[in-house]
Amino acid sequence: MRRHIRPTGIAGFRWLLLWGVLAALLCLARGEGKPTVFLISLDGIRPDYLERAETPFFDHLMETGAYSLELAPAFPTVTFSSHVNFATGVKAAQHGITLNTFYDTRTRERYRYAGDQALLEAEPIWTTATRQGVRTLVKDWVNAHNQTGPHATAYFGPHYTRGISDRERVERILRTWEEDEHGEPLRFILAYTESPDTEGHRYGPDAPETTAALAELDGFMAEVYERALALWRRTAGPEDVFYFVIVSDHGMAPVRYHVDPSRTIAIDPRITVTASSALTHYFFDQIADREEAMGLMQELREKLEAIEPITVHARDELPTAWDYAHPYRTGDLVALVPVPYAFFRHQGPGPIQPSEQTGRFFGAHGYDVRTEPTMMTVLMAQRHPEPLGSGNLGRIHGSQLHPTIARLLEIEPAETATAEPVRLAQ
The missing domain is CATH 3.40.720.10 (Alkaline Phosphatase, subunit A)
Known part of the structure; x- marks a missing residue:
């Protein structure tokens, strides 16, 4: 019967070293570089x-x-x-x-x-x-x-x-x-x-x-x-x-029209607003009375939706494909505009003004790539x-x-x- 002999001592060390070198050479031969x-x-x-x-x-x-x-x-x-x-x-x-x-x-x-x-x-x-x-x-x-x-x-x-x-x-x-x-x-x-x-x-x-x-x-x-x-x-x-x-x-x-809701809507100072070109968030967390907050939310939503072409989602209404309803960094309301509109502050008489009249900001992003x-x-x-x-x-x-x-x-x-x-x- 054949015995398996395990090298020990210096001989064992040399044997392991030899196998280490051979393994490294094999890795190189196989193209296993970094x-x-x-x-x-x-x-x-x-x-x-x-x-x-x-x-x-x-x-x-x-x-x-x-x-x-x-x-x-x-x-x-x-x-x-x-x-x-x-x-x-x-x-x-x-x-x-x-x-x-x-x-x-x-x-x-x-x-x-x-x-x-x-x-x-x-x-x-x-x-x-x-x-x-x-x-x-x-x-x-x-x-x-x-x-x-x-x-x-x-x-x-x-x-x-x-x-x-x-x-x-x-x-x-x-x-x-x-x-x-x-x-x-x-x-x-x-x-x-x-x-x-x-x-x-x-x-x-x-x-x-x-x-x-x-x-x-x-x-x-x-x-x-x-x-x-x-x-x-x-x-x-x-x-x-x-x-x-x-x-x-x-x-x-391309941006053809600038949308500035603040030209016609007075926002309660307790509402926090964060905006980008294609969407704006509204947070009502600093209004302690929940019933009051819900009433203000509905009122603001109606005013925003009266400005064509703004659409508004509550956080729990956002499309699931977006995976966007973050519990504390997504607004209670999210307002959106489509191309060729963009949220941008201006001094026009109403909420909508042609970008040519504003004189700047002619390109935007942030919109849903699916549409x-x-x-x-x-x-x-x-x-x-x-x-x-x-x-x-x-x-x-x-x-x-x-x-x-x-x-x-x-x-x-x-x-x-x-x-x-x-x-x-x-």
Whole structure:
């Protein structure tokens, strides 16, 4: 009978060492290198911008990589809510960022473009990655600021940096990556640009200035890609893989009319109002008498609905597909307007005024992508050294981004991010 002999002592150590080396070589032979992901959000790209603008870099990404011109962001399609949906894989009722500016009935505070991670009620992808050993750099990404705890990323900022150009914003990311001297390389980098959202709001989605902004951004992204690739190559092993992923948070709709209910409706000062272009929240929590609050709610609802084209939902009447009824950050009433209307303060005699008379704010977002296709946006991705070559991915959803990035990084998504990842590679 054959005996199984277990090596011991020095001989055993050498035997284990030999097997360790062989296992490492086998991993290399199987292509089990480490992935690095550079994820950059370009705010406010509508898919048809790519048809109008000269964008050779984006065109090349789509020809050789993977892309979708049908990325459907979650409701509401505003910058903060969309980015947090991307990051967490859940919708506003779960992640808690209901608008760019929202109110919380527990704290009775208004949070205006507040970027602290502590406001999130679901785990973002940068925390998911860090928790699983992926060194991460994130600056000027929505709600990634002032991180605390054991899973804070290697680099993050105290707040969003205003008053700098997109070039300066991304340069800071690349410079931080370049100057990083830690023994373990950064493997997940997140960046952001305000353009072409800024131009879309200012001039409108169909304006030549918006088209020109995208063309300029295309040239800049070509530079960023080459620099990011060079930084990755400094520490990359022979089997390592680099992913460059561009995503946008929403499209842009033309605004022909501005809606300002305050021109004809006097709001009780105890009612808290938070507004965005497509929707406005009204909170009645500071009215102690419940019967009085319900009466004021009904009265305000009737006055709002008398202004065409405003529609109003109570929180428990919101469409279930939106998953938007957050218990303390969604208003008791939510008023909405359709395209081409947008909530915007003006000095006209009535609640409705043509945007041409106001003289500014000709583009908006926040509308439901299911009924307003101009809210659709884009995703583009490439892999190095072997191009993805997957072509058009078809319709995808914002909640899929978190599990997709997790798959690229070869980590597990957060428990709450249950959407199917997008298959970027063939």
